[in-house]
Amino acid sequence: MQLFERGSARMTAEYGIQVGRWEQYAGTEGRLPFGAMWSVVPPGGRTTEDCHPEQELAVVVSGEGEVESVTTGDRRPVSGGIAALMDSSERHIWHNGSDEHPLVFLSIYWMPLPGAADAAAPDLAPRS
C-alpha cells in the first residue's frame, strides 16, 4: 500500500495554478496505466485554457467551482464527488467558484486507446 497526499506533494506553477505531478512518487512509473497530477486552483482563480492529445479524467476532491469545455461551450458546476472526462484535444478551463477555498482535483490522463470512439470527435475539427 502506498499513499499519495496532496497536502505534502511538491507543487509547481503550471497552467496558472499549482500542480503536483505524480512523477515525483517513487514506484509509480510503469505501474500506472495513466499519468496523474494534483491540481489546485487558488481562491477566485482559474486555469489557463488547456488542450492536449491525452484523454483526461479529473476527480474533484475538495472545493467547488465550474469546469468549462471551450470546445463544446458546456460549463458545469463541480464539487467533491464529481469527475469530469475530457476528450482528446477538447479545450477546457477550470474555474474556482470560491474566494476563500482552493478547488482541488486529481487529473489522470492517457493516450486514447486503440479503437476507442471519441464521443466529441465531431466537435473537434481544428478551428480556423
Place this chain on the structure above:
Amino acid sequence: MQLFERGSARMTAEYGIQVGRWEQYAGTEGRLPFGAMWSVVPPGGRTTEDCHPEQELAVVVSGEGEVESVTTGDRRPVSGGIAALMDSSERHIWHNGSDEHPLVFLSIYWMPLPGAADAAAPDLAPRS
C-alpha cells in the same frame, strides 16, 4: 466533456458498503484504461476485506477514516485529497472514522501492466 456524479449514481450493496460501478455510464467502455466505481462507506462502517488481482488506486473525495492493508499490517488515516494505491492481491479494508458522515472514494483498477514491478510482491506469498 462528460460528468460523473456520485450523488446521482445508481448504487448497489457490495463489500458491505454502497458501490456505484461505472459500467452504468454510457460511452466509458473501451475508452478508459481502467475500471472504476464509487464507494461509500456508511457512518461508523467498514468494508469487508477485499482482495483481487487488479491493482487499485482509491481517491478519497469526502469524509475521513482509515485504510488498512491486512497484507502488510499498515493502517493509515485518509481524508479528501489522499489516494491509496493497492498492489495486486493486497488484502485491504476501509474504515469510516465518523459516526455522522459517509466516507466516499473513487476506486479505479486495472490488471498489472506487463513487466510492472509489484512493490509489495515480497509480502504477497499466500498465507497458509
